[in-house]
Amino acid sequence: MDSAPDLAMPVAPLPTIMLEPLVRAALLEDLGRAGDLTTDAIVPVDAQARTRLVARQEGVLAGLDLARLAFRLMDASLDFRPVLADGARLQAGSEIAVITGPARAMLTAERTALNFLCHLSGVATGTASIADAIRSYGAKVTCTRKTLPGLRFVQKYAVRVGGGSNHRHGLDDAVLIKDNHVAVAGGVRQAVQRARAGVGHMVKIELEVDTLEQLDEALEIGVDVVLLDNMDLPTLRAAVSRVNGRAVTEASGRITPDTAPEVAATGVDLIAVGWLTHSARVLDIGLDS
The missing domain is CATH 3.20.20.70 (Aldolase class I)
Structure with missing residues (x-):
């Protein structure tokens, strides 16, 4: 896949109003009845952090808006800055986005954001493997x-x-x-x-x-x-x-x-x-x- 060109036709993003209920439900499922016990016990309430979403293998990126929503719904002050967009061809080490802000919210949202991002990127990557083969x-x-x-x-x-x-x-x-x-x-x-x-x-x-x-x-x-x-x-x-x-x-x-x-x-x-x-x-x- 590494030699294939970037996809030429950008796909219209899904409206936030469609995505938010799905992401909100996923966060609530994870938070359960008491919230993030691990993070709340270990991380000071005022701690700040800077992290990056990074690809660890080649593929096609999809689901970035759901990942962004997962972080922002936990804390609207989190700054989520995409480096790439859905449809980008990824290599191992590709930087996808940079997130800065309250560490607690960042760590609590991490798994939900990655669940969406990894799964949907897997769907896009599998699709591209067929699309490339029959191009x-x-x-x-x-x-x-x-x-x-x-x-x-x-x-x-x-x-x-x-x-x-x-x-x-x-x-x-x-x-x-x-x-x-x-x-x-x-x-x-x-x-x-x-x-x-x-x-x-x-x-x-x-x-x-x-x-x-x-x-x-x-x-x-x-x-x-x-x-x-x-x-x-x-x-x-x-x-x-x-x-x-x-x-x-x-x-x-x-x-x-x-x-x-x-x-x-x-x-x-x-x-x-x-x-x-x-x-x-x-x-x-x-x-x-």
């Missing part, structure tokens, strides 16, 4: 609804920061007809027809297909997107050829940075990767004095 193709990497409860909107933000795009945000912003829906409805045609009759004209309809026969039926009925699930490469290439631009094509099924290029080479429009959010490895970032 020479026309496909985009996208996330799924396999997110950690309560963190979906910030995880999906981190995916965008890492160079990916978002699938639907929830059950209420698009239709995705999966195999169980088809089974209950009695077939592909019945499922698609009921979905089309039950939603507004602005809502897109995606259908999951496992075989070329299902794909042919989907194309005959007409859907906006086809999810080509767990197809091998020859079948995937055949599916893209059959679609021939009549719908957006999305591939899924245990795709990694190593396998993503060959999947992208089939001509699919999107590559869906669930582990970006449900199993992202944290990026090691520390608070150093």
Whole structure:
């Protein structure tokens, strides 16, 4: 990743009004019923400190605003000065931000700030590993609804920061007809027809297909997107050829940075990767004095 260029398109930051309840809840969970017993017992109330957020490995930065809020909610007088911005490519030793002010608040907020920053930077880094691998193709990497409860909107933000795009945000912003829906409805045609009759004209309809026969039926009925699930490469290439631009094509099924290029080479429009959010490895970032 160290040779890749910085991401060209900056991602719009999330409004503070969306982030604050999440950070506030995380701080309250940590403070419990008695506050920070360790820091309050050891650190004088008037002690001041200067610390730095520093990357300990390479990756992509995401979640800086949540880290800033964690410190500022503990004490508004803390001075949080970013050196880098979300989307920056980090190397081991990269200085991310400098924090100065009351030591007690700084130490109490440290873990909450790092939990958000390390996790979301891990999501962005994982996304970038796929985005970099398929950069020479026309496909985009996208996330799924396999997110950690309560963190979906910030995880999906981190995916965008890492160079990916978002699938639907929830059950209420698009239709995705999966195999169980088809089974209950009695077939592909019945499922698609009921979905089309039950939603507004602005809502897109995606259908999951496992075989070329299902794909042919989907194309005959007409859907906006086809999810080509767990197809091998020859079948995937055949599916893209059959679609021939009549719908957006999305591939899924245990795709990694190593396998993503060959999947992208089939001509699919999107590559869906669930582990970006449900199993992202944290990026090691520390608070150093």
